[in-house]
Amino acid sequence: MSHFVPPYPKPMTKRSWVFQMLLRPWKFLQWRTCSIRSLSNRAYDMHLGEIRLPLTTIVIPTQPDIVKRVLVDEAEKFPKSRMMADMLEMLLGDSIFVSNGDVWKRQRRMMNPAFEQARIKVVFDLMLDAANALFERMDKLAGQPEAAIDAEMTHVTADIIFRTIFSRSFEAEEAMLIYRAFNEFQEAAYAHGLARTAGLPNWVSYFQYRTSRRTAKEIRAVLDPIVKARYDSFHAGEPQTHNDILQSLVSVKDEVTGTHFDLRELCEQVAMLFLAGHETSAASLSWTLYLISMDQDIQERMFTEAEEVLGAREPQFSDIRKLKVSRNAFDETLRLYPPVAFMPRVAEHQCTMRDKTVEAGTIVSISPWVIHRHRRYWARPDEFDPDRFDDPATTEAQRNCYLPFSKGQRVCLGAAFAQQEAVIILSGLVRRYRFDQVPGFEPKPTGRLTVRSTNGIKLKVTKR
Ligand code: HEM
Numbered sequence: 001m002s003h004f005v006p007p008y009p010k011p012m013t014k015r016s017w018v019f020q021m022l023l024r025p026w027k028f029l030q031w032r033t034c035s036i037r038s039l040s041n042r043a044y045d046m047h048l049g050e051i052r053l054p055l056t057t058i059v060i061p062t063q064p065d066i067v068k069r070v071l072v073d074e075a076e077k078f079p080k081s082r083m084m085a086d087m088l089e090m091l092l093g094d095s096i097f098v099s100n101g102d103v104w105k106r107q108r109r110m111m112n113p114a115f116e117q118a119r120i121k122v123v124f125d126l127m128l129d130a131a132n133a134l135f136e137r138m139d140k141l142a143g144q145p146e147a148a149i150d151a152e153m154t155h156v157t158a159d160i161i162f163r164t165i166f167s168r169s170f171e172a173e174e175a176m177l178i179y180r181a182f183n184e185f186q187e188a189a190y191a192h193g194l195a196r197t198a199g200l201p202n203w204v205s206y207f208q209y210r211t212s213r214r215t216a217k218e219i220r221a222v223l224d225p226i227v228k229a230r231y232d233s234f235h236a237g238e239p240q241t242h243n244d245i246l247q248s249l250v251s252v253k254d255e256v257t258g259t260h261f262d263l264r265e266l267c268e269q270v271a272m273l274f275l276a277g278h279e280t281s282a283a284s285l286s287w288t289l290y291l292i293s294m295d296q297d298i299q300e301r302m303f304t305e306a307e308e309v310l311g312a313r314e315p316q317f318s319d320i321r322k323l324k325v326s327r328n329a330f331d332e333t334l335r336l337y338p339p340v341a342f343m344p345r346v347a348e349h350q351c352t353m354r355d356k357t358v359e360a361g362t363i364v365s366i367s368p369w370v371i372h373r374h375r376r377y378w379a380r381p382d383e384f385d386p387d388r389f390d391d392p393a394t395t396e397a398q399r400n401c402y403l404p405f406s407k408g409q410r411v412c413l414g415a416a417f418a419q420q421e422a423v424i425i426l427s428g429l430v431r432r433y434r435f436d437q438v439p440g441f442e443p444k445p446t447g448r449l450t451v452r453s454t455n456g457i458k459l460k461v462t463k464r
Contacts, residue, residue, distance in 0.1 A: 003383040006291055006336065008373075008445050009037040011044065036341055036369055036447035045375045048354050055199030058344075058363040059353065062371050064400035066353050070345055070364055072408035078345040080410075081363050087193030087449065091185060091216040093268035096413070097276055104410075106254050110261065111269065111413060114248040120416050122243070123164045124317045127421050130159040131428050133169065138433060142463045146438045149457040150286040153425075154179050157278040157285065160421055165245040165273060166226055174222055182279065185215040190448040197363070223274060224267045231263050246270065273414075280339040281418050283450045284404075285425060286457040288333040290443060291384050293435040293459050298386055301325045303464070306427040315424060326426045328386035330419070334404035336384060338368035339450040343406060368403050369447065377401040436460040 043049050049060035061067055070078045079100040088098055096107040113119070134156040141147040155175045162170040188211035195205035202209070227246065234240060234250045249269060253260055261269065292299040305325045320327075344365045347358050358364065373381045377397050379388075388394050405412035412418070429435075438460055443453035 003380065003385045004294060005382045006294065006384055007442055008336075008382065009039070011039055011041040012037070036445065036451065039370065043370055044373055044381070048356060049370075050356075053198045056197060056361065056363055057359070058365050059356075059358055060365050060367055060370060061353055062367070062374055062377075063354065064377075067366055067371065067403070068400075068407070070366055071343075071403075071406060071410070075408045075410065077348050077351070078364055079348065081197075081344040081346040081365075083193055083197045083344045083363060086196045087189045090189070090212050091219060091275065092272045093264070095265075095268040095272035097272050106257060106259075107265075107269065108409075108413075109256065110252045110254050111249065113252060114245045115413050115417060117416065119245075119248070120420060121317050123245075123417070124420065124424075126163040127160050127424050128314060130156055130163055130169070131424050133159060134425065135428060135432055138429070138461060139463070142433060142461045145460065146441070146458045147461045149289050149435075149459050150282065150453065151179060151456070153285040153289075153457075154278065154282040156425060157281040157421065158274070160281075161274050161277045163244075164417075165270060165277075167242050167244045167246075168226075178219055178222060181215040181218040182275070184211055185219070186448045186450070186452075188212045188215070219275075220267070220271060223271055227267050227270050228263060231266055245273065276412075277414055277417070279450050281421060283339040283452050284330065284334055284337065284418075285422060286453070287337040287451075288330055288422070288426060289429070289435050289459060290453075290457050291333055291336070292329055292430070293437050295384060298325070298329055299430060299435065302329060302426065302430040306431045310427065310431065315427065319427075320420055320423050323423050323427050324390075325386070326423050326430070327419070328389045330422045330426060331389050332384060332386040335372045335378075335402060336382075337445065337451050338372055338404040340404070340406070341369035341447040341451050342367045366403075366406075368406075369451070371401050371403065374401065432464060434462045434464055436462065 043060070047061065047063040048066070049062075051058040051060070061070065080098060085094075085098040092098060094103060096104060096111060099107060134152065137152065137155070138147075141152070155170070155172075158175060158178060159170040162168060188208035192205040192208040192212055195208075196202075230242075230246055230250055240247060240251070249261060249266060251260075292302065302325045305323060309319055309322045315323075342365045344363050347360055347362045347364050350360050351358050371377070375381060378401065379393070389398065405415040405418075436459065438458045441455075441458045443457055444455050445451055446454045
């Protein structure tokens with residue numbers, strides 16, 4: 001089988017950041033808006049990278065035992081850095097994605113029940129309804145010269161989140177508004193947050209700050225009224241008929257403090273779930289479809305598998321584990337294009353990593369992007385090869401160097417949810433359509449809050 005290297009930003013040559021800033025300011029500006037474009041070739045080979053900025057230093061460990069120490073064994077000593085909060089707080093406040101300490105522990109205790117395995121099974125049919133709505137939209141795109149796949153994947157994943165959180169579908173106008181607003185938010189919030197971390201004066205990112213604030217307001221204006229109506233109804237003692245994630249969050253009482261989420265907390269958690277839940281999944285599904293359009297062999301195997309497992313019937317919960325080729329294609333996509341490319345933490349105390357003293361306050365950024373493409377841990381690291389997940393030679397790398405959903409106490413709350421929706425959508429799509437390249441189109445991967453393509457993902461869709 002022929003493997004290929006899909007596009008990724010060409011690693012930069014080794015030059016100092018000062019040199020970049022002074023002599024190649026356009027490179028520096030690119031770096032401000034794309035986390036993965038600033039990496040050099042050496043980044044994919046070293047055990048511990050380091051970037052010095054005016055006010056802080058960022059270290060990037062890739063060695064498995066150090067990564068485990070930061071995320072699992074000593075996670076309490078490496079809380080989330082302010083960098084993430086600076087980027088996201090206008091939209092997500094102090095929600096579970098950015099909080100730390102006792103605030104985070106309480107939020108996690110209260111949110112875990114909504115994502116237990118039993119609940120994931122309950123939302124299966126809601127995911128299926130959203131997937132069927134997607135197939136109706138795709139029917140209209142089939143046969144056209146090109147289809148904007150990333151917009152469709154954003155629509156279906158946001159629809160799934162709407163149905164599972166709110167028990168209602170996501171209307172086309174809302175989809176357009178959120179797609180546009182979040183695209184703007186991503187770019188502006190990333191640049192603004194990074195400028196603050198780098199110690200640049202506020203005026204440098206003033207326009208990005210204003211854009212983040214405006215677009216965050218637009219998104220929250222869609223979500224908050226729905227949350228408020230449910231919150232008011234629950235606290236007024238009215239009978240509750242919903243069996244969705246919002247209901248779980250409105251009614252849950254923390255077992256330690258005996259408190260409910262108040263309205264502000266609830267709106268922030270829902271905004272966070274909506275964004276963490278749909279943006280990451282949309283990015284990874286778009287990349288998967290692009291990659292299988294370049295590998296028709298895998299696409300045909302996914303089709304044959306879906307036909308054999310499902311025949312003409314709708315999928316059931318028990319089918320998910322049988323759709324192995326689709327799962328491998330998705331897992332390999334998450335390796336090559338992990339939606340969360342960097343996970344910044346902060347060293348609370350001075351410590352040592354590989355004989356290097358890491359001062360208190362240093363940002364310790366764990367990078368799934370770098371670790372997944374690391375020359376020492378993966379064979380042919382930049383090639384797309386879903387079968388590597390069945391190869392016993394990669395067992396060690398899969399265990400220690402594969403972390404698209406992170407690891408440890410802050411592992412993604414929605415990992416099982418995301419894997420289930422991905423297999424439902426992918427197997428349903430390949431059964432109905434064939435995906436081909438659009439001549440002359442090549443995506444441009446960029447790393448902001450998630451890894452997306454700046455020029456979208458365009459494919460030709462043909463009905464089978
Ligand atoms: C392919 C899809 C997804 C990927 C790759 C992904 C990845 C991640 C990663 C890497 C983190 C850790 C970030 C960090 O520690 O800095 C995370 C956290 C989180 N994710 Fe996901 N995610 C996905 C889908 C979802 C979905 C569908 C939901 C919910 C519906 C969700 C909810 C969350 C939450 C609540 C957290 C914060 C957990 C905590 O800090 O306790 N994610 N995700």
